[in-house]
Amino acid sequence: MAMPVLVDTAMLQKTPAEPKPTRLVTDLDLSTGAIERLLELAGRMKRTPLRYAQSLAGRYLALLFEKPSLRTRLTFELAIKQLGGDAVNYAGHINGREPVKDVARNLDRWTQGIVARVFSHTTIEELAAWTHIPVINALSDLYHPCQILADIQTLEEHYGRLEGLKLAFIGDGNNVAHSLMLTAGRLGVHVAVATPAGYEPNAAIAEQASKAGRITITHDPAEALAGAHAVYTDVWTSMGQESESAVRLAAFQPYQVDAAMFAQARPDAIFMHCLPAHRGEEVTEEVIESPRSVVFDQAENRLHAQKALLLTLLSS
Ligand code: CP
Ligand code: NVA
Numbered sequence: 614m615a616m617p618v619l620v621d622t623a624m625l626q627k628t629p630a631e632p633k634p635t636r637l638v639t640d641l642d643l644s645t646g647a648i649e650r651l652l653e654l655a656g657r658m659k660r661t662p663l664r665y666a667q668s669l670a671g672r673y674l675a676l677l678f679e680k681p682s683l684r685t686r687l688t689f690e691l692a693i694k695q696l697g698g699d700a701v702n703y704a705g706h707i708n709g710r711e712p713v714k715d716v717a718r719n720l721d722r723w724t725q726g727i728v729a730r731v732f733s734h735t736t737i738e739e740l741a742a743w744t745h746i747p748v749i750n751a752l753s754d755l756y757h758p759c760q761i762l763a764d765i766q767t768l769e770e771h772y773g774r775l776e777g778l779k780l781a782f783i784g785d786g787n788n789v790a791h792s793l794m795l796t797a798g799r800l801g802v803h804v805a806v807a808t809p810a811g812y813e814p815n816a817a818i819a820e821q822a823s824k825a826g827r828i829t830i831t832h833d834p835a836e837a838l839a840g841a842h843a844v845y846t847d848v849w850t851s852m853g854q855e856s857e858s859a860v861r862l863a864a865f866q867p868y869q870v871d872a873a874m875f876a877q878a879r880p881d882a883i884f885m886h887c888l889p890a891h892r893g894e895e896v897t898e899e900v901i902e903s904p905r906s907v908v909f910d911q912a913e914n915r916l917h918a919q920k921a922l923l924l925t926l927l928s929s
Contacts, residue, residue, distance in 0.1 A: 634925060637749045638741050640758045640795035641821070647925065648762070648800065655766050655914070655921035662695060668924055669698035675720045676702045677729040678751070679736075680852045684888060685751045685759060688915040689728050692923055695916075698725075707736055717743035726927055732853050747926040754788060754853060755815065760887045761792040762922060763914035765800060767907055768843060770914075771883055776801035780885075781841035781878060783807050783834050784868050784895050785861075786814030789847045789887050794819065798826025805829040805837035809864045834868060838877040845885040846870045846895045862894070871897045875905075883907045 634647050643651065658665050674693055678686055686702075693700045707716055707729065713736055720727055721744040731737050734753035741748040750758055769775050780797060782790050786808045794814065798804045804822070806814055810832055813819070822828050831837055838844065849865040850858040875884060884896075884906040892898045901908060 636741055636747050636926065637758050637922060638737055639750065639756050640761065640792050643758075643796075645799050648765070648796065651762065651918070651921045651925050652766055652769060654924065655762070655917045656770075658920045658924075659914075659917040662920075665696055665920065665924065667697040669693060669696035669927060672696075672698040672725040672927055673723070674698065674700045674726040674728060674923075675724045676700050676751075677707055677716075677727060677731075677740075678702070678704050679706055679729075679731050680752070682730055682751070684912055684915050685730060688919055689749075689751065692916055692920040696920060696923060698923075700728075707731065707740070713739040714743040716740070720744065721746055726923070749922065749926070752788060752852075754851075755791055755818070756795075757788045757792045757887065758796065759915070759919055759922065760789060760911075761796040762918035763911050764793065764845075764885060764887070765797055765802075766914040766918050767885070767911045768797070768802070768883075770910070771907060772842060777803075778842045779803040779805060779840050780843045780845055781805050781807065781834075781837040782845045782847075783837060783870055783874065784846045784865060785812050785849055785851065786819075786830075787847060787851050789845075790814050791818045791822075793845065794822035794826070794828050798822045798828055801826070803827040803829070805831065805841065807831050807834040807837035807868065809868060812861075812864065834874060835877055838874065841878040841882055843883050843885050844870060844875055844878045847887055848889070848891055849895055865895065869895060869897065870900055872899050875900050875903075881905070885911060888912060 634643050636642050690700050717740045726747045728749045728751045729737050730751040731753050734755040737750050737753050780802050790806050794804045849861045886908045
């Protein structure tokens with residue numbers, strides 16, 4: 614009978630010089646080595662979940678969500694519970710009643726970790742600055758690192774490798790695009806982002822990503838799609854940008870991933886989307902429902918990748 618896993622030795626550092634990750638506020642908080650080990654662990658946790666059923670016994674996390682969520686919130690709650698821990702939830706503005714630094718120092722006394730979805734990235738930076746416990750970014754206006762851990766797990770499962778793949782991201786240069794550039798780019802995936810003028814990724818993040826990986830930023834979807842193994846898109850109006858939605862709807866129309874656009878990638882390319890999807894906007898029903906769509910594999914892997922993340926950050 615397989616022994617339950619409390620501390621997974623395969624997760625421990627191969628190079629003693631590299632410190633154990635302590636947080637995931639931006640993608641760069643995980644080194645490439647840490648991400649590779651996390652992917653390996655996520656695969657093992659997916660295959661043999663019961664071995665890890667007591668790994669976080671007695672650990673309590675706070676889930677703070679300023680914005681709506683289906684996948685992130687439920688998969689974190691499930692992940693924590695399936696690892697033997699528990700979670701408490703708070704929905705609403707984190708600084709609604711008191712300063713973020715006070716919220717942070719309360720949670721620091723009660724819990725062993727914070728998972729936070731915030732409007733402004735500075736809120737999560739502040740939570741991390743005022744606590745000693747791991748803080749996990751469950752989406753901010755700038756990054757969505759947990760999504761991308763599941764995405765690279767999905768890509769690797771599909772292709773058996775990451776190095777040498779090309780991923781075309783078509784649409785808004787948003788939080789998901791930023792994290793794809795930073796995480797997938799560092800693991801050897803050529804990330805090609807095609808956006809309308811004025812909606813390019815944040816220039817400082819693009820520069821950071823370009824230092825560590827192969828990144829293309831263009832206004833021409835055809836350039837991004839040529840030779841792509843995966844075509845990824847996301848909503849045109851992210852949470853918090855609702856007042857811009859009419860302008861965005863018009864600006865992004867030529868960037869809809871329909872069958873003709875999908876056909877410009879490799880013939881066996883997969884379609885990816887973090888969800889929720891707006892059919893008839895960034896993607897057509899035909900493409901998202903096609904046999905080459907892996908959107909529910911991505912959604913499933915949110916659970917496994919986040920379990921691996923929790924164990925990486927919280928195991929002593
Ligand atoms: N992909 C994603 O983060 O989904 P939710 O907004 O439902 O959490
Ligand atoms: N870019 C989207 C992602 C949702 C998971 C948003 O921020 O709303």
